[in-house]
Amino acid sequence: MKQISRFSHLGELSDKDYFRIALSVDCVIFGFEDDELKVLVIKCNIKEYKGKWSLLGDLVRPDEDLEGASYRILKERTGLDDVYLEQVQTFGKVNRHPAGRVITIANFSLVNIKDHQLKLSDNELHWHPVNDISEMAFDHKEILSTCLERLREKVADHPVVFNLLPKKFSLRELQSLYESILNIKLDRRNFRKKFFMMDWLVDLDELEQDVPHRPGKLYKFNQAKFGRKPKKVS
Amino acid sequence: MKQISRFSHLGELSDKDYFRIALSVDCVIFGFEDDELKVLVIKCNIKEYKGKWSLLGDLVRPDEDLEGASYRILKERTGLDDVYLEQVQTFGKVNRHPAGRVITIANFSLVNIKDHQLKLSDNELHWHPVNDISEMAFDHKEILSTCLERLREKVADHPVVFNLLPKKFSLRELQSLYESILNIKLDRRNFRKKFFMMDWLVDLDELEQDVPHRPGKLYKFNQAKFGRKPKKVS
DNA sequence: GTTCAATTGTGTATTTTTAACACATTATAG
């Protein structure tokens, strides 16, 4: 590797020293199940944090982008390709990793648990309720909190929660999801009104099945409104 | 350095390969002067971007935190210690730096140009108006845009702009600053009303000096309201 | 098939927030 001549302040340190920092990405993978917001975690196997929950992450390869590394992890761990991903913050305290200097770029991603059942059997992957996760390895609790906070800000005015739901969902599910994320109760009438106003939903003229009470109507996300999958008019 | 045993997917790559990534921080240092939002830049001296403007940055040393590295740069370049700093985003495209794989953590910081005149003479430092900076070295234009966007979001509900102003300022200056950052015109009466409502300002009962028109009252930021420098009651 | 339990679906009034808007006042410059 050539010398990095932009950095004229190397002083007494040689280039070699600067390459003693390793870089990882960690993904806070959110899911929604049983009316609870959950996060995908794995049992940590390094001795300092044996048995603690840890986020899914890996070192960034020298030839891959940060996004690429994150998508690779998501693919490896969940089998999912087309998931929502957003970079949140980079954590770099000198001693955050017992094995040496590792700086990690934290992302959150939103996946739909129900439509894509994971094979959680043979490894130690686990969907854990976000609100009662006690201890975690490394600084992963802080990373989780930061990502959760970012998610809360995000959902307030961006249509991203749909990534957490099946294609068809009821307003009840949608509201329950918001309540789980924001950790507050919402007024049902105002909630519904707001969503219809915003025109984020498409009424599918179908009803829920197999609920032990009056079934609600099903909706899908109004993707057309947000420029995804735009129709080409020739 | 010990092996990083958490990462079990090294596969055919050895640890050594993972340490071939260098890490830098870049600071988008905002200032406010002549009713314009400005950014501190420096002439780039590497051949690929000769003469282009570049942000202030440096490699992160193996033994310093990300914040520490940013504060070091700020101190070295501006002489300022106690400045507002906020991490924004990490940029890591594989080919973003001609000299090799360098990932950079972008921060913005807010400094008060007037109270702390910099020594801009002997080096190629320069306060450049944010709105008419054409080309920049590396991906620094993108970094600047991202940081500016973040600043815009931030000022909407957090009292940070005061870091860009002298201790004493008029409402006119404050409004002009908001207009520069947001790039819109604001209604003067509503602007004033809003700030008094929010109780962010302390009336100093002083008037501007040396203005060629009716002088405005001077205010300072209401720090007490935001828990900084809390008074210890015994 | 009647009743119960649970949940859906719906509208209005109130409060709060935001936006639009004009004129008298005060200082300096000439």
Added chain:
DNA sequence: CTATAATGTGTTAAAAATACACAATTGAAC
């Protein structure tokens, strides 16, 4: 003393957010 250029101030209208209650529909239990 007049012109200029800015400061300082309040009201009204529109929009957004909040609070709130009852009838309708389904499945389950009897």
